[in-house]
Amino acid sequence: MFGYVTPDLPELxxxxxxxxxxLYCGLxxxxxxxxxxxxxxxxxxxxxxxxxxxxxxxxxxxxRMRRCAVHPVCRRCVCESSPALTTAAGYxxxxxxxxxxxxxxxSRGARRLGARAARVALGRPYRRAxxxxxxxxRQVSDxxxxxxxxxxxxxxxxxxxxxxxxxxxxxxxxxxxxNAQRPLSELLYHVGRIVYIADAYADLAEDRKKGEYNxxxxxxxxxxxxxxxxxxQAVLAxxxxxxxxxxxxxxxxxxxRWTPICENIVYLGIPKMIREVTxxxxxxxxxxxxxxxxxxxxxxxx
Amino acid sequence: MTDPYKTLxxxxxxxxxxxxxxxxxxxxxxxxxxxxxNPLADLAQEKMKEINEAYDTxxxxxxxxxSGQAGYSSGYGGYSYQSGTDYSAIRQAIQSGNLQYAExxxxxxxxxxxxxxxxMGSLNYRKGWLDDARSFFQRACNMNPxxxxxxxxxxxxxxxxxxxxxxxxxPPAQNGGFDMCDMCTAMMCMNMMCNGCR
Numbered sequence: 451m452f453g454y455v456t457p458d459l460p461e462l463x464x465x466x467x468x469x470x471x472x473l474y475c476g477l478x479x480x481x482x483x484x485x486x487x488x489x490x491x492x493x494x495x496x497x498x499x500x501x502x503x504x505x506x507x508x509x510x511x512x513x514r515m516r517r518c519a520v521h522p523v524c525r526r527c528v529c530e531s532s533p534a535l536t537t538a539a540g541y542x543x544x545x546x547x548x549x550x551x552x553x554x555x556x557s558r559g560a561r562r563l564g565a566r567a568a569r570v571a572l573g574r575p576y577r578r579a580x581x582x583x584x585x586x587x588r589q590v591s592d593x594x595x596x597x598x599x600x601x602x603x604x605x606x607x608x609x610x611x612x613x614x615x616x617x618x619x620x621x622x623x624x625x626x627x628x629n630a631q632r633p634l635s636e637l638l639y640h641v642g643r644i645v646y647i648a649d650a651y652a653d654l655a656e657d658r659k660k661g662e663y664n665x666x667x668x669x670x671x672x673x674x675x676x677x678x679x680x681x682x683q684a685v686l687a688x689x690x691x692x693x694x695x696x697x698x699x700x701x702x703x704x705x706x707r708w709t710p711i712c713e714n715i716v717y718l719g720i721p722k723m724i725r726e727v728t729x730x731x732x733x734x735x736x737x738x739x740x741x742x743x744x745x746x747x748x749x750x751x752x
Numbered sequence: 753m754t755d756p757y758k759t760l761x762x763x764x765x766x767x768x769x770x771x772x773x774x775x776x777x778x779x780x781x782x783x784x785x786x787x788x789x790n791p792l793a794d795l796a797q798e799k800m801k802e803i804n805e806a807y808d809t810x811x812x813x814x815x816x817x818x819s820g821q822a823g824y825s826s827g828y829g830g831y832s833y834q835s836g837t838d839y840s841a842i843r844q845a846i847q848s849g850n851l852q853y854a855e856x857x858x859x860x861x862x863x864x865x866x867x868x869x870x871x872m873g874s875l876n877y878r879k880g881w882l883d884d885a886r887s888f889f890q891r892a893c894n895m896n897p898x899x900x901x902x903x904x905x906x907x908x909x910x911x912x913x914x915x916x917x918x919x920x921x922x923p924p925a926q927n928g929g930f931d932m933c934d935m936c937t938a939m940m941c942m943n944m945m946c947n948g949c950r
Contacts, residue, residue: 610881639880640880643880683912684883687886687909688886690912690913693914695880698787698915717917
């Protein structure tokens with residue numbers, strides 16, 4: 451995915467922030483352990499959130515201090531491997547590979563070269579992940595194919611296109627059994643819907659320049675790559691409605707050790723991202739590593 | 753049977769006031785109004801039932817076995833709609849989650865009046881297709897501006913406010929709130945991270 455789903459860091463308690471970072475590092479180590487260096491390169495925040503959601507309340511969480519290539523001197527606190535991390539790592543690999551595959555077919559120039567390189571590098575790890583999670587792999591490839599058909603057909607409904615991506619993400623709840631499955635599926639559906647539409651909105655100008663299909667432009671008739679106020683309000687309303695439904699679903703999930711962090715993401719992080727995207731203040735570089743709290747304070751000028 | 757105190761998320765020695773407050777907050781959170789046309793409405797209802805039972809049990813226990821007072825429990829069940837004759841089957845299908853059937857009925861319908869647009873909107877809302885839902889609700893409102901139900905539905909999907917979180921930093925009874933000392937410790941921790949790892 452795209453790294454849109456992050457906590458609102460200044461609102462996170464320090465202890466939760468540290469645990470979130472340990473989970474982030476844990477996912478990175480898990481990707482490295484199972485899929486090697488190429489696996490580590492695809493690490494992103496959306497799947498840290500997924501790992502937190504998939505974490506069964508009863509499964510304990512061990513922490514260890516570990517070094518890695520990015521932090522060679524100072525050891526970092528890292529979550530030890532767990533079923534949730536393993537699943538999240540496998541899913542993120544499958545999605546990254548399938549997206550690279552799409553990129554090879556769709557894009558041109560340097561991007562295509564990049565996608566091709568990613569496809570080669572992720573080929574072997576992907577086969578391993580697909581063998582472990584064949585259902586998810588099938589869902590991803592089916593949904594992305596249907597999505598591409600809709601996009602190539604110039605679909606004018608953002609709901610119809612977003613639905614494919616949302617269902618793709620919702621299928622990540624497939625391995626969960628019991629009471630948690632339905633709320634999780636609904637929550638992931640709306641997170642996927644938000645990510646798809648927010649990404650389309652953020653890419654309006656770029657897609658316009660390249661002459662590529664953009665679902666928001668197709669739905670609201672944005673001609674010059676700059677949405678008018680009416681479009682902005684409509685997108686904001688539909689995304690916020692989704693985030694409220696995501697929150698309603700989240701409340702029906704069983705408690706786990708990651709509940710406070712997920713609560714922050716659902717109630718604060720996602721709405722904040724939606725506001726920033728629709729304001730045009732969301733910057734691509736925000737998608738990188740999380741700023742430490744004190745840096746955030748400085749940047750906000752507080 | 754599960755511990756009623758655990759259901760409400762409070763310790764056994766909580767005061768009556770705290771029990772009531774915890775109950776009210778949970779009841780607000782899982783209130784059927786928050787789950788209208790939501791595919792998870794049944795789960796929320798179950799949760800509501802658990803909370804009501806837990807509250808009843810606690811109040812009964814505290815009153816020494818007398819019959820407990822049922823708090824918010826009554827009158828929450830089925831969400832009642834004013835029913836139009838032709839559309840009641842569709843409403844029922846949407847409410848019970850039989851979306852495919854509802855869609856077939858709606859598509860087969862000859863009329864395209866306000867109610868039809870409203871039901872089409874509800875159907876899309878339930879599917880999570882919120883942008884289409886908004887268009888349909890808008891049309892229903894334009895056709896029949898005086899209908900409160902249509903207006904409310906349109907409001908729900910047009911709101912631009914974030915989800916409302918009842919619990920902030922956890923109940924004050926447990927962590928004693930945020931005082932200057934916490935702030936100092938937090939600043940110290942931040943400082944340590946700043947110097948130690950860069």
